[in-house]
Amino acid sequence: MGVTIHFEGRLRESRALGRVVAAASRFAAEAGWRSEAISESDAKLSRVRGQEPWDYRGPTEGLTLYPHKWCEPVRLEFDRDGYLQEFVKTQYAPATVHVRVVELLRLLAGEFDRLEVDDEGEYWDTSDVAALDGHIDACNRALADILRTTRGARGPVRLPSGRIVDYMS
Numbered sequence: 001m002g003v004t005i006h007f008e009g010r011l012r013e014s015r016a017l018g019r020v021v022a023a024a025s026r027f028a029a030e031a032g033w034r035s036e037a038i039s040e041s042d043a044k045l046s047r048v049r050g051q052e053p054w055d056y057r058g059p060t061e062g063l064t065l066y067p068h069k070w071c072e073p074v075r076l077e078f079d080r081d082g083y084l085q086e087f088v089k090t091q092y093a094p095a096t097v098h099v100r101v102v103e104l105l106r107l108l109a110g111e112f113d114r115l116e117v118d119d120e121g122e123y124w125d126t127s128d129v130a131a132l133d134g135h136i137d138a139c140n141r142a143l144a145d146i147l148r149t150t151r152g153a154r155g156p157v158r159l160p161s162g163r164i165v166d167y168m169s
Helices: 016-031 095-111 129-149
Strands: 004-011 034-049 052-066 074-078 083-089 112-119
Touching (some): 016 034, 016 052, 016 074, 016 095, 074 083, 095 112, 095 129
Antiparallel strands (some): 004 083, 004 112, 052 074
């Protein structure tokens, strides 16, 4: 459940990383979002290839953006091959935050061989705010039903990692 944007792709060239980080930093500053550099010598990233889970282990670089208190962090974390695979749940922030995350991805798309985006709010494909609002409302109604009918359930819950769990019981 939840309105989430999944994205993945490989940078066109090694120099593209610097351009992506610079463009995302400018975008974040203009939007009033906090950001932090990512530079890890031995990171572990959990990924999915096809339908199978696989882990990357090694150096990563990039940027984490914090659009809103109730939006997960946008992690632009690239492995040694310039590959990125991430997701960000935007459901609990205003729809304008979702729109801005999509705008960021569109801005960066030219630096990738191909950037694949699966937007559960359908905004990436349609630019239809009404459809996005409809998806958010449907998810929020479903969550309200769960919270009302499941004993001890509470949510949404922000985890220390910044990820947001719809509900816990």
